[in-house]
Amino acid sequence: MPVKVRIADVAAAAGVSTATVSRALSSPDVVGAETRARVMAAVQATGYRINAAARDLRQQRARSILVLAPNLANTFFSRIIAAVQEVAGQAGLAVQISDSRTDPDLLQSLGHNGRADGILLLDGALPPDLVRGWRLPVVQVCEWNDAYEVPSLRIDNAAAARMAVAHLRDLGHTHLLHVAGPADNVLGQTRERGFVDAARAFGLGATVLPGDFTMASGARSARAWAEMPDRPSAAFTASDECAFGFISECNRMGFAVPGDVSVIGFDDVDFAGHFIPALTTIHQPRARLGRQAAERLVSALGASERLTHEQVIIDPNLMIRASTAPRT
Amino acid sequence: MPVKVRIADVAAAAGVSTATVSRALSSPDVVGAETRARVMAAVQATGYRINAAARDLRQQRARSILVLAPNLANTFFSRIIAAVQEVAGQAGLAVQISDSRTDPDLLQSLGHNGRADGILLLDGALPPDLVRGWRLPVVQVCEWNDAYEVPSLRIDNAAAARMAVAHLRDLGHTHLLHVAGPADNVLGQTRERGFVDAARAFGLGATVLPGDFTMASGARSARAWAEMPDRPSAAFTASDECAFGFISECNRMGFAVPGDVSVIGFDDVDFAGHFIPALTTIHQPRARLGRQAAERLVSALGASERLTHEQVIIDPNLMIRASTAPRT
DNA sequence: CTGAAAGCGCTTACAG
């Protein structure tokens, strides 16, 4: 069997034209039964596999979507990407991944190089001109940026912060700490604003420490918290990672969670329920977000639809576990 | 500016042939200075971007590598994949990801469809015929399967198990538990055999419970352990996840780690050092594994080299943290 | 140094 079998080889073997082979494969019903059988036999005999690259060039599509994320090593994305791959795969689309924090020129070319039909964007901090310059459908997930004027799908981050604050108030806490996300990140900003607004609305004391979603920033905040003269009895962190860092450092310093301080995280990563103590946190339905965003993109591709600036906001869920307790 | 600019548009604008535009872009030195300037100006003016799909078809390569993993949602892979993407990106290659547990027919076509130049395989349980049927360079990482006859890169899993056993022996433990990985997985098998052999060599008691790398299997094993008449004072689990599940369940049942039982995991996932207690575990250098495997593949692609069945085995590291302690 | 032409491997109007 030759290493490389082209459609012409099959055509020769079956004694038909390449056009007929192509049709027998892509729209069998349009080909005579006897001819089709001969073609199929030739396909079997030669071990022919269609060359997708050639077909795609001819059909002017890539049958591929590009997932662009700010940090592919971030485990938060893995479930989202897995869900995207599943949906795309079922639609016959390949999934390409790339880091969105790379050379802007290269980034720009991604929307013009003919290798992707659409882009799933997990980053809200790219230059708007860059995103608008792409001549490809774009759907944004988790993060968002109104200047892009693309559809976006996410949970209601402000409402989530409100739920966290309400839960702590219900437990009797009157002075709350927030370890914020990065100041230049839309998620960090929105969660912080949600926290501050809710605390004010409930008439609670509110202190905000800067952070960046990492365990290190959580640990740092725990040390800052320990030094405060009037320590808040509860903390809401902008991410689970940050909460883990905060709690670990509390433990190291001899403080108990939730005994000395209640802690609420954000994301509900796989690990949150198995941390000790099991982490009370805001659930982000990552598989659902990935699936739904991919479905939106796939359906837009199928319909050659021009995407609008629609915003889909999903209600958050608070997972109440063991890291929060009534104020003592 | 037209939405779609082709090389012919640039050629027309510059008053040259498409061949000259192509050359001005890919090998500028071969084109006259004045001509080159005209072409570049035309490229600027039209906003031309090369169509990679067309170039790749003509050059008979895909400029893309495919990463195939058994479970893309598994956070263990994220760092590996990120490293792969980084190396590939620097070499001008795109990265495509796909689930290796999918329709075999589709899987087979991945090696023949012209959309990837090489495959990075994170799965050792695919049918050997399938893998050998791919007419593309394949490099395997973490898992391996000699029947594939492809290069493989991994840590020495048996030696790692030996190190874990030696550490526990040094702490005075004489009866050890192993929570195994899946029986049909080469990693699970190798770690278990390493454990059993080392325990025998050291003259230690050894009990093995079945598992599958998951937290659930760790928790299940903890319950089984608690019921044992003569409980081992130390456990070595086939994965960190499993260790987390084991420890959490111990806590739930009122046992202390490492007070009542020392625990060693495997992988050193991001989280291991921040678990409470910080987990003693075998470190897998995931970024290095991903980087090195990608480099191997990229260099093979560049040299059109036929890959051999070379095996690169990296020495493991034991990270001693707080989940192991002397036998009391 | 530059251009005309062929060709990568397909698909798809257009005829018949």
Added chain:
DNA sequence: CTGAAAGCGCTTACAG
């Protein structure tokens, strides 16, 4: 129902 031919957007021997 089938085939000849054009063409997707490039690159690259081959001439000149």
